[in-house]
Amino acid sequence: MANRLVVRNVEAGYGAVRVLHGVSIEVNDGETVVLLGTNGNGKSTLINCVMGVVRPERGEIYLERDGQRIDLVGRTPEEIVHLGVTLVPEGRRLFPKLTVEENLLLGAFRADARRDIAKNLEFCFEAFPVLRERKRQLAGSMSGGEQQMLAIGRALMATPAILLVDEPSVGLAPVLVSRVIAKIRELKERYHLTVLMAEQNFNQAVKIADRGYVIVHGQIAFEGRTKDLTEHELVKKFYLGV
Amino acid sequence: MVWLDLLLNALAAGILLGGFYAAVSLGIALAFGLLDIVNIAHPVFVMLGSYVAYGMNARFGFDPILTGLLFTPVFYALGVLLYRVYYVSFERKGAESLRGLVFFFGVLFIVEVSLLLAFGVDYRMVEARYIGETFQIGPVGIAFRLLVPCVVGVALTGALYLFLSRTFYGRAIQAVAQDSFALRLMGANPFRVKGIAFGLAIATAALAGALLIMIGPVEPAMNREYIGRVFAVAVLGGMGSIGGTLVAAIIVGVAESLTSTFYGPSWGVAVSFGVLLLALAVRPSGLFGR
Numbered sequence: 001m002a003n004r005l006v007v008r009n010v011e012a013g014y015g016a017v018r019v020l021h022g023v024s025i026e027v028n029d030g031e032t033v034v035l036l037g038t039n040g041n042g043k044s045t046l047i048n049c050v051m052g053v054v055r056p057e058r059g060e061i062y063l064e065r066d067g068q069r070i071d072l073v074g075r076t077p078e079e080i081v082h083l084g085v086t087l088v089p090e091g092r093r094l095f096p097k098l099t100v101e102e103n104l105l106l107g108a109f110r111a112d113a114r115r116d117i118a119k120n121l122e123f124c125f126e127a128f129p130v131l132r133e134r135k136r137q138l139a140g141s142m143s144g145g146e147q148q149m150l151a152i153g154r155a156l157m158a159t160p161a162i163l164l165v166d167e168p169s170v171g172l173a174p175v176l177v178s179r180v181i182a183k184i185r186e187l188k189e190r191y192h193l194t195v196l197m198a199e200q201n202f203n204q205a206v207k208i209a210d211r212g213y214v215i216v217h218g219q220i221a222f223e224g225r226t227k228d229l230t231e232h233e234l235v236k237k238f239y240l241g242v
Numbered sequence: 243m244v245w246l247d248l249l250l251n252a253l254a255a256g257i258l259l260g261g262f263y264a265a266v267s268l269g270i271a272l273a274f275g276l277l278d279i280v281n282i283a284h285p286v287f288v289m290l291g292s293y294v295a296y297g298m299n300a301r302f303g304f305d306p307i308l309t310g311l312l313f314t315p316v317f318y319a320l321g322v323l324l325y326r327v328y329y330v331s332f333e334r335k336g337a338e339s340l341r342g343l344v345f346f347f348g349v350l351f352i353v354e355v356s357l358l359l360a361f362g363v364d365y366r367m368v369e370a371r372y373i374g375e376t377f378q379i380g381p382v383g384i385a386f387r388l389l390v391p392c393v394v395g396v397a398l399t400g401a402l403y404l405f406l407s408r409t410f411y412g413r414a415i416q417a418v419a420q421d422s423f424a425l426r427l428m429g430a431n432p433f434r435v436k437g438i439a440f441g442l443a444i445a446t447a448a449l450a451g452a453l454l455i456m457i458g459p460v461e462p463a464m465n466r467e468y469i470g471r472v473f474a475v476a477v478l479g480g481m482g483s484i485g486g487t488l489v490a491a492i493i494v495g496v497a498e499s500l501t502s503t504f505y506g507p508s509w510g511v512a513v514s515f516g517v518l519l520l521a522l523a524v525r526p527s528g529l530f531g532r
Contacts, residue, residue, distance in 0.1 A: 051427070081429035093424035095417040097532040106413050110429040114410070138532060158429070 002029045003065055003084070003161040003194055005050070010059030012049050019045045021218045022059070025196075027162065032188050032195040034205040036235075037215035043198035044090060046215070047166045050196075051087050052077045063162070082110055084161030090170060092151040096140025100131055100150055103139050107157030116159050124153040127187060145176035149183065156187070165197040169204060177204055184208055206230060247381045252503035253496060254382045260495030261392030262457060264399050264488045265450040266468060267475035269443035272402075274473070275482030277436055278419050279328070280343050283350040285468035286357075287317065287444050291451015292366075292460045293357055299368040306368045307394060310452030314445040321444025322437045324349070329433060350465070357462035365459035373456060391453035396488065398449060402442070403484040415439040416482070467511050474518035480528025489529060493517065 005027040013019045019042045027033045037043045048054040050061055052075050063070040063083060072080055086107075095103055104124055108117050125132035128149040134142060139150055148168055155163060165184065169177040185208040188195055199205040206212065212229045214222040222232055229235055266288055273281040294313050298304035304312075332338045332345060375386040406412035414430045415438065422432035454460060475494055479486030494514050501509045521528060 076431075077426045078429050078431050081427060087427050089424065089427060093421055093427070095420045095424065097420055098413070098417055102413055102416070105410075106417055106425075106428050106430075109410050109414065154428075 001066060001161065003063060004028050005085070005162050005194070005196065006060070006062050006064060007046070007050065008060040010046070010049055010056045010061060012045055012054055012056040012059075014054075019218050020049070020056070023215070023218065023220055025213050025220065025223075027194060027196045029194055030192050031210045032184075032193075032197065032208055034209040034212040035196065035198040035215060036200070036202055036205060036212055036229075037198075038200050041215050042218040043200075043215060044166055045218075047087065047164055047196075047198050050080075050085065050164060052080045065161070081158065082112070084110075084112065084159070085164065086110075086155045086158045086160040086162075087164040087166065088151045088155045088168065090166040092147050094139040094147055094151060094154070097138060099136050100139055100142070101135040103150055103154050104131070104135075104157050107154035110158045113157060113159045117157070120157045120159060123191075124156055127156075127183065128153055144172050145179060148172060148176070148180050152180075152184070152187075160193070162194045162196065165195060165199075167198055167200065169199060169201045177201060181205070181207055202235065248503055249500075250380075250382050252499045254384060255388060256496030256499030257492055258384070258388035258392040258495070259457075259499055260492030261395040261488075262388070262450075262453050263395075263471065263475055263491035263495050265391065265395035265446065265453055267472040267479070267487050267491055268399060268402055268446045268484070269450070270472045270476040271479060271482055271484060271487040272415075272439055272443040272446075275476050275479075275487075276415055276419060277439055279325075279338070279440065281346050281440075281443070282343065282469055282473075283346040283353065284443070284447060285465035285472060286350045286353045287320075287447035288451045288454055288468065289357060289460065289462055289465045290353055291317065291448040292455040293361060293451070293462075294448065295452040295455050296361075296366045296368055296460075299370070300366075305370055306452040306456050307390070307449075310394075310449040313448040317448035318441040318445040321441035324444065325437045325440035328440075329436070354462050354465060361462065363461055363463075365461050366455070367459040368455050370456070387457055391456055394449065394453055395491075398446060399484060399488045402446070405442075406484060411435065411438055470511065470518070471514040474514040474521070478517055478521040478528055480531030483528065483530035483532070486528060486530030 007023060007025045009022045009024055010020055011022055023046055035043050035046065045054055049056050050072065052072065056073055061072040063072065070083060104121060108114055108120060130146055131150060131153055139147065168180050172180065181204045187193055197205065206226050206229060209226045211225055213220050214235060269284045273279045291310060295306040295309045298309040299306055328342060328345060332342045373387045376383050406416060414425060414435045417425055418432050418435045425432050471494065475487060475490045479490035494517055497517060498510045498513045501513050
């Protein structure tokens with residue numbers, strides 16, 4: 001099943017405040033795309049638009065699945081999850097008083113994922129061995145890095161066609177950020193995932209991205225292959241402090 | 243050894259009573275423990291269950307437990323409806339804490355007064371052949387009117403435990419109050435999940451009511467003495483822990499039975515509040531709280 005996510009000319013905001021001004025991005029099948037930008041530029045709003053949490057005022061968001069177009073605008077987050085788009089939310093949003101295993105099983109709530117539970121659970125435990133060791137532990141009692149692993153594992157339990165990851169580095173120590181990023185790369189390489197990741201940590205994000213978009217004040221300021229991104233003036237100015 | 247016989251009988255009766263208390267308290271463990279809904283009207287739905295069992299028994303000679311089982315879908319639907327009203331009127335506006343409490347107090351009054359108008363203040367009871375039976379194990383007499391409710395209560399606890407821990411909706415019910423937005427990201431609709439949970443909570447009252455009227459005659463205002471008891475059991479058990487609710491119910495049942503045997507029945511109700519205060523002071527998260 002080939003999946004492609006298309007966001008076209010999206011304008012969105014909260015009340016009178018317009019956050020996104022005509023944003024267009026594409027995530028092709030098997031690609032890892034990063035959405036770069038510092039705080040307050042609209043990364044999370046764009047992710048929330050894709051998930052149906054924020055409804056765009058204008059523009060299109062759709063999935064292309066084997067050539068067929070499925071519109072996402074106007075659908076609830078639940079419906080979008082059932083279409084196979086899952087999100088690892090900012091701040092992880094685990095169920096702290098449920099065990100690691102219960103959190104993972106909730107990830108498989110989506111009807112299409114239920115028959116793959118045994119396979120996906122084994123996959124999660126193989127990808128994140130710490131989750132197997134701690135499967136009876138309450139999610140809230142784990143360290144931040146382990147919680148981020150669990151949040152990713154929980155999203156993978158849904159057998160996602162497209163995985164969205166919102167700011168995986170927030171609140172993590174630098175060494176843990178590297179480890180989480182390395183894990184996402186490993187997953188992508190081994191399992192051909194299609195990933196859209198919003199991140200402000202440029203140096204970490206470019207390690208795994210095929211392509212990237214830089215979003216500034218709600219507009220795409222630059223897009224290109226990862227190699228081009230690192231050499232771009234704007235990026236140098238904003239992120240690398242050169 | 244009269245004293246020892248009394249003790250053993252009081253213990254046995256307390257354990258049996260505890261199984262029944264579990265059945266009455268499960269709805270609170272669900273609604274209050276897992277959904278954060280302070281449904282003080284729960285015991286009045288138990289009374290409603292009792293009167294349904296009474297009506298079906300007096301009119302058609304139905305067995306109370308059969309009636310209880312038959313009416314669980316009706317009570318479930320009632321619970322779902324009640325949650326929808328509560329959600330639209332209070333929860334959605336973020337006004338659930340105090341106004342929600344007043345709402346359920348109103349529901350309590352309306353149901354209680356309706357029962358009074360329909361059945362009067364007289365005590366009502368059900369008849370079934372096995373209710374009056376007793377058998378002896380050594381010095382301990384086991385009354386069927388306590389044994390059957392205990393067995394049904396334990397079975398109900400087991401069924402609910404399995405549902406909550408083994409099914410997708412069960413796990414969603416456990417998660418919904420912790421982070422309802424994250425639950426949407428799992429593909430579950432929190433409003434629906436809570437409706438199902440609240441429906442189940444009220445459905446348990448249909449069966450618990452049938453058990454209540456089997457233990458002894460009932461009258462509409464009897465729900466009052468259960469309000470404190472069910473909340474005591476739910477808090478002691480550890481808010482939303484189903485296994486914990488059963489253990490706490492047995493502790494409260496034994497404590498009540500011992501006090502009423504050795505100090506007189508009028509102390510019975512004070513015991514549950516005593517247990518509640520003790521639990522809040524010593525272990526506020528309850529015996530099995532997460």
